[in-house]
Amino acid sequence: KERSEEAKRVDVENERRDVRFIAKLKETMNNIRKEEIVIQTRFNNARELCTADVPDDEESMRTQYINLDFFIADVEVLGCLAKKKQAEVFAKYKNKFGLTTEETARRLDTPVKFGQRLFTFHGLLTKFPNILFSGYSMETLLTFKKTIEKEEFNDENFRCKLETEFTIIWEGEDEDERSLLEETEEKMETFV
Numbered sequence: 001k002e003r004s005e006e007a008k009r010v011d012v013e014n015e016r017r018d019v020r021f022i023a024k025l026k027e028t029m030n031n032i033r034k035e036e037i038v039i040q041t042r043f044n045n046a047r048e049l050c051t052a053d054v055p056d057d058e059e060s061m062r063t064q065y066i067n068l069d070f071f072i073a074d075v076e077v078l079g080c081l082a083k084k085k086q087a088e089v090f091a092k093y094k095n096k097f098g099l100t101t102e103e104t105a106r107r108l109d110t111p112v113k114f115g116q117r118l119f120t121f122h123g124l125l126t127k128f129p130n131i132l133f134s135g136y137s138m139e140t141l142l143t144f145k146k147t148i149e150k151e152e153f154n155d156e157n158f159r160c161k162l163e164t165e166f167t168i169i170w171e172g173e174d175e176d177e178r179s180l181l182e183e184t185e186e187k188m189e190t191f192v
Helices: 002-030 046-051 058-096 101-107 112-127 129-134 138-143 145-154 156-163 173-191
Strands: 036-040 167-171
Touching (some): 002 145, 058 112, 058 129, 101 112, 112 129, 112 138, 129 138, 138 145, 145 156
Parallel strands (some): 036 167
16 A cells, blocks of 8 residues: 555656646747747857856856856757757668667667667657757657657647747857858968
8 A cells, every 4th residue: 555655646746747847848949939949059158157156146146047057958959959960860870771779779889778769869859850949958858758749649839839840040150160261361371
């Protein structure tokens, strides 16, 4: 009897966790306006954000915390985009050569469990391409995969947000090219 009470308590906690996750995911997806995503590819203040001392006053602490929150979300999106591409390579490699997931993982020198997770992630992103812009990591999204699928089945608006194509604006790429061009021009001037 004690075990069944404990099992019920765990089930209720898991259900609450799922509800909180879906609420936060929906909020994040609803905050995307005009179906346009800005991806930061350059973080000029990354070192400062990650190593600065914690300030003493409340307002500065809040500002630092919020700035770190945005930074982490941008890094998570970049991480998800990289994992998405890795999953695409894994899936194409597996399908092109007619291999099992285990053999594909071995040939790509990656742990089998990770290969399986990549393949599952690829399937999730094929179905819901925009979920990678949620700011959640691949592992978190896979943890809540069944919850996400259940909610999209029950909520058409949520499903549309996950399926609608977004325009990606890469912020930082041009700065990298300009910076490289300026460095090259400076070096050339030195030789003249």
